[in-house]
Amino acid sequence: MRNRWIVLLALLVTASIFIVALPAYAAEVGPSRGYCNPEDTDNWGPNCTPIRKRRLPPATPSRAPEAPLKSVLPFTYGYVMTGPVALYSNPADAEQGAPPVRILNLGYVWVRIMGQVSHNNQTWYLTEAGGYLPAPLVAITRPSAFQGIRVGGMPATPFAWVLNYVQTSSRPGDKPTTNSVNYKRYDVVNIYEQRQVGKETWYRIGEDQWVVQTVVAKVEWRPPPPEVSPGEKWIDVSLFEQTLAAYEGDRMVYATLVSSGLPQWPTVKGLFRIHTKYELGPMTGREGKPDYYSLESVPWSMYFYQDFALHGAYWHDRFGWQHSHGCVNLPPLDAKWLYDWTSPYVPPGARVRAATQAEPGTWVSVHD
Numbered sequence: 001m002r003n004r005w006i007v008l009l010a011l012l013v014t015a016s017i018f019i020v021a022l023p024a025y026a027a028e029v030g031p032s033r034g035y036c037n038p039e040d041t042d043n044w045g046p047n048c049t050p051i052r053k054r055r056l057p058p059a060t061p062s063r064a065p066e067a068p069l070k071s072v073l074p075f076t077y078g079y080v081m082t083g084p085v086a087l088y089s090n091p092a093d094a095e096q097g098a099p100p101v102r103i104l105n106l107g108y109v110w111v112r113i114m115g116q117v118s119h120n121n122q123t124w125y126l127t128e129a130g131g132y133l134p135a136p137l138v139a140i141t142r143p144s145a146f147q148g149i150r151v152g153g154m155p156a157t158p159f160a161w162v163l164n165y166v167q168t169s170s171r172p173g174d175k176p177t178t179n180s181v182n183y184k185r186y187d188v189v190n191i192y193e194q195r196q197v198g199k200e201t202w203y204r205i206g207e208d209q210w211v212v213q214t215v216v217a218k219v220e221w222r223p224p225p226p227e228v229s230p231g232e233k234w235i236d237v238s239l240f241e242q243t244l245a246a247y248e249g250d251r252m253v254y255a256t257l258v259s260s261g262l263p264q265w266p267t268v269k270g271l272f273r274i275h276t277k278y279e280l281g282p283m284t285g286r287e288g289k290p291d292y293y294s295l296e297s298v299p300w301s302m303y304f305y306q307d308f309a310l311h312g313a314y315w316h317d318r319f320g321w322q323h324s325h326g327c328v329n330l331p332p333l334d335a336k337w338l339y340d341w342t343s344p345y346v347p348p349g350a351r352v353r354a355a356t357q358a359e360p361g362t363w364v365s366v367h368d
Contacts, residue, residue: 072145073332075297077314078125078138080109087131091119101131107292110315111138128296129282144317146186147333148256151245160203160216161243161257162187163320168209172202181209191218217320219243219255225271225365233342234363235310237328239267242320244310244328246341254341256334259313259323267326267366272304274342274361279351283311285325293325299332300339304364311335328366 083106088094104111112128116135123135162183167176172195183189183205193204201213218241228234231249238244239260246254261267278301284294301311310328312335319331330338339346342362346353355361 072143073299073312073314075299076113077141077143077297078111078113079141079315080104080111080133081137081139083107083109085133085137087127087133089131091117091122091124091132102129104133104294105292107286107294109294110141110296112297113138113140141314143314144319144331145333146257146317146319146331148244148254148331148337149188150254151252153251154221155219155252158191158218158220159255160189160191160205160218161320162189162211162216164215166211166215168205168211170208170210172204172210173197173200174210181206183211189216191216217241217243217257219245221245221252224250225363227271228363232363234365235338235342237267237364237366238368239269239366240368242322244330244334246338254337256331257319259316259319259321259329261324261326262322265325267324267328268305268308269366269368270305272364272366274302274304274344274355274364276303276354277301277339277342277344277346277352278303279339279346291325300330300335302339302342304361310338310364
């Protein structure tokens with residue numbers, strides 16, 4: 001009897017060692033049931049015997065590569081430079097012939113990178129929506145570090161941001177000279193005077209310093225719409241100037257540049273209220289069209305009419321010009337400021353909040 005127990009114990013120990021020694025494969029992957037295709041030698045063997053392939057379990061990624069200016073956003077994003085691209089639960093699955101977990105179609109596609117692993121001397125990125133893709137197919141983004149300015153009330157004069165490198169003229173309509181003053185993109189200037197020269201509008205931004213209207217984006221104080229109560233918060237978006245100003249009643253408190261919808265996808269105009277706010281969320285559109293886009297983890301979105309929203313844009317630095325499919329793109333730092341300033345208030349830890357009758361959303365006025 002004792003010998004039986006010794007034999008049984010030896011068998012159990014041997015089995016456990018065998019089990020531990022097995023590779024950590026999560027599952028086997030093979031061809032789907034149905035008609036055998038003898039010409040498909042990757043999946044079918046002699047006499048239509050299915051070839052079983054092992055799928056490796058998901059790898060443990062290391063930290064995501066740090067993007068330049070990562071302090072602007074607490075995330076790392078990348079532009080997928082080609083398509084379609086297959087994403088796998090593990091980089092080794094691509095070699096094993098396992099099916100991908102998803103496909104990124106050709107288009108304007110950006111992913112949020114959650115981590116990275118190395119496989120066969122190649123780096124693979126793990127994406128926020130799931131799956132790994134080869135790092136050489138992704139360009140890590142550099143988000144815009146531009147940020148608007150706080151304003152302490154009614155500005156004494158209109159002010160503007162310079163949109164391009166420009167040299168001033170001593171008189172409106174004249175060409176720059178050797179005495180011209182140079183301004184670079186995102187410089188802030190005051191506008192002291194305006195004159196018309198033919199069909200062009202010129203602004204005086206300093207003594208004997210004139211620039212044409214098209215090289216700046218102007219912010220000018222506006223009275224609140226009649227619907228806005230005294231002291232109530234509201235946002236003014238100028239589609240002509242591509243600027244935004246935040247007000248508390250008739251007092252301007254903040255201003256910045258935006259990028260609204262391109263002519264073929266115009267931004268809706270009118271007076272609205274923010275109805276829903278999302279800290280992070282995907283945005284996709286134009287599926288199957290040449291201008292298809294897919295954006296992971298768009299930050300600080302404030303929807304004010306149907307699917308039109310004010311939101312952060314990490315994928316470009318074209319603020320001051322039209323650039324979107326209809327939404328109002330904001331520099332990320334400005335989107336965060338507005339997200340915290342507007343109602344409905346989103347408590348810490350919450351990812352979404354809808355306006356209610358007790359707490360209506362902040363007014364948003366959009367005009368030419």
